[in-house]
Amino acid sequence: MRRWAIRLLPVFAAVLVLSPLLRDPTSDTYPLSTYPMFATDRGQVHSIATAVERTDDGYGRLSPKLIAGTDEAVLASVTVKQAVRLGEADILCEEIVARLGADRRVEVRTETLDVVALSVEGSADSTVTVHATCGGGS
Amino acid sequence: MLRILVFTYAAVWTTVRAPHLLDTIDLASRRFAGIGPLWWLSEPVSALVIVAAVALTPIACGAAALGWQYRWSSLLGLVGFLFLTTYRNSWGQIFHTENLVALHICVLALFPAACAYWSLEKAGTPTDPAVGEELAGSIVKALAVLTVGTYFLAGVAKLRISGLGWIDGDVLRHQIAFDNARKELLGDPTAPFGALMLRNSWTLAPAAVAAIVVELAAPLALAGRRAAWLWCGLAVVFHFVILAVMAIVFPYHLIGIALAPLLPVERLGTTVAAWHCRFRKRSKRLRPTG
Numbered sequence: 001m002r003r004w005a006i007r008l009l010p011v012f013a014a015v016l017v018l019s020p021l022l023r024d025p026t027s028d029t030y031p032l033s034t035y036p037m038f039a040t041d042r043g044q045v046h047s048i049a050t051a052v053e054r055t056d057d058g059y060g061r062l063s064p065k066l067i068a069g070t071d072e073a074v075l076a077s078v079t080v081k082q083a084v085r086l087g088e089a090d091i092l093c094e095e096i097v098a099r100l101g102a103d104r105r106v107e108v109r110t111e112t113l114d115v116v117a118l119s120v121e122g123s124a125d126s127t128v129t130v131h132a133t134c135g136g137g138s
Numbered sequence: 139m140l141r142i143l144v145f146t147y148a149a150v151w152t153t154v155r156a157p158h159l160l161d162t163i164d165l166a167s168r169r170f171a172g173i174g175p176l177w178w179l180s181e182p183v184s185a186l187v188i189v190a191a192v193a194l195t196p197i198a199c200g201a202a203a204l205g206w207q208y209r210w211s212s213l214l215g216l217v218g219f220l221f222l223t224t225y226r227n228s229w230g231q232i233f234h235t236e237n238l239v240a241l242h243i244c245v246l247a248l249f250p251a252a253c254a255y256w257s258l259e260k261a262g263t264p265t266d267p268a269v270g271e272e273l274a275g276s277i278v279k280a281l282a283v284l285t286v287g288t289y290f291l292a293g294v295a296k297l298r299i300s301g302l303g304w305i306d307g308d309v310l311r312h313q314i315a316f317d318n319a320r321k322e323l324l325g326d327p328t329a330p331f332g333a334l335m336l337r338n339s340w341t342l343a344p345a346a347v348a349a350i351v352v353e354l355a356a357p358l359a360l361a362g363r364r365a366a367w368l369w370c371g372l373a374v375v376f377h378f379v380i381l382a383v384m385a386i387v388f389p390y391h392l393i394g395i396a397l398a399p400l401l402p403v404e405r406l407g408t409t410v411a412a413w414h415c416r417f418r419k420r421s422k423r424l425r426p427t428g
Contacts, residue, residue: 003272003273006249006272006273006276006277007272007276009245009249009276009277009279009280010276010279010280010282010283012280013245013279013280013281013283013284013287014283014287016241016284017241017284017287017288017291018287018290018291020291021291021294025294025295025298025299026299028232029173029174029232030173030174030223030224030227030232030233030237030240031174031220031223031224031236031237031240031241032174032237033232033234033237033288033291034291035234035288035291035292035295036295036299037234037292038292038296038309038310038313039292039295039296039298039299039300039304039309040299040300040309041300041303041304041308041309041312042309042312042313042316044312044315046316048320048323050323050324061322061323061324061325062324062325063324063325063326064324064325064326066325067324067325068165069161069164069165070158070161070165071157071158071161072158072231072233073320073321073324073325073326074231074233074320075229075230075231076324077320077324078230078231079169079229079230082169082230088168091166095166111323113319115312115315115316115318115319116311116312116315116336118315118318118322119314119315119318119319119322119328119332119333119336120315120333120336120337122333
C-alpha cells in the first residue's frame with residue numbers, strides 16, 4: 001500500500017461515511033445509512049399492526065418469536081405491517097398458528113391508539129381492525 | 139489495540155446473536171429483499187450458507203483479533219460480518235446498531251497495515267517506527283472519522299426530515315411513546331424510564347436539544363484530546379438515556395468501542411507490547427547457554 005494512499009485514508013473515510021447526504025434522508029440502506037430512525041414525527045395517535053391470541057375471556061399478547069419467528073420486536077412489527085399491506089394477513093395468521101399450536105385461536109389486527117396515553121397510563125382506548133382470524137378449528 | 143477491540147466485538151456479537159441469525163433460515167422467503175451489498179439477491183440463500191457464515195465468522199474475527207494470518211482472517215471476518223448483518227437487515231427492517239462495526243472492520247481489513255504493531259506473527263519483528271506510526275495513525279484517524287460521521291449524519295437526518303421542529307420535544311415524545319407502545323403490543327419488555335420521562339414532559343425539549351447537539355457536535359471531537367474525552371462522555375450518557383427511555387441497546391457504542399478511536403487506547407497496546415518485548419529480552423538473558 002502506497003504511503004500517500006494511507007495518508008489520505010481519513011479523507012476517504014469521511015467521503016464514504018458522509019456519502020448518504022447525497023441521498024434522500026428517508027432512503028435508507030446498510031451499512032451506509034442516512035440514520036432516519038428517530039427523525040420522523042410519528043404523531044400521538046398511531047396504528048400498530050400486531051397479532052394476538054384469542055381466549056375465552058379476551059386476548060393475550062404474543063411474543064415477537066411467536067408472531068414472526070424472530071426475537072426482534074421491531075422486525076415482528078414490520079412483518080405484520082407488511083403482511084396486512086400486501087393482503088397476506090391470512091398467510092401470516094396460519095404461520096403463527098403453526099408456531100403456537102393448531103388448537104389456539106389467533107387474530108391478526110391493527111390497533112389504533114394514543115401511544116402517549118398507553119405509555120404513560122399503561123392503558124388506552126383503541127380501535128381494533130381485524131384482518132384475519134385463524135386456528136382453533138376455525 | 140483497536141483492531142483487537144473491534145474484531146473481538148464482531149466475534150462476540152456473531153456468537154451471541156447466532157440464534158437470531160439462524161432464525162432467518164425459517165423466515166418466509168417472500169419477505170426477503172436484499173439491500174446494500176446484497177442488493178442483487180432476490181431470494182434467501184440456502185440454509186447451508188447461513189450456517190457456514192454463522193460458524194466461520196466468529197472464528198475468522200477471533201483470529202483477526204489475535205493477528206493470526208491477519209490478511210486472510212480479517213478479510214474473511216469482513217465478508218462474513220458484512221454478509222450476516224446485511225442479510226439480517228434484508229427482511230423489511232434495517233437495524234442501525236451494527237453499521238459502525240461494519241465500517242470499522244472494512245478499514246481494518248482492507249488496510250492490513252493496522253496489524254504492524256501487535257500481532258502473533260509480527261511480535262518481535264523490527265519495524266521502522268516512523269513508518270509504522272504514520273500508517274497506524276492514519277488508520278486510527280479514519281476509524282475516528284467514521285465514528286463521528288455516523289453521529290453527525292443522524293443529527294443531519296433529524297433536521298432534514300423534521301426541520302428545527304425536532305427540538306421542541308414533540309417528535310421525541312412521540313418516538314419514545316410509539317417505541318414503547320409497539321413493544322407493549324408485541325409482547326416485548328418496555329423501557330423502565332420511558333413513562334417517567336413522558337410524564338415529566340418538561341424534560342423532552344432539553345433532551346431533544348441535547349441529542350441534536352451531541353450528534354451535530356461529533357466532528358468537534360476530532361479537534362483535540364480534551365474535546366474527544368468531553369464528547370465521548372456525552373455520547374455515552376446519550377446512549378444510556380436511549381436505553382433507559384426506549385430500551386434500545388447500541389452495544390458497540392455503550393461499551394465504548396465505537397468511541398475508542400477518539401481516545402488514546404493505542405497507548406495501552408504500545409505499553410503492553412513494550413512489556414512483552416522486555417519480558418522476551420529478559421527471558422533470553424536468563425536462558426542457560428551451555
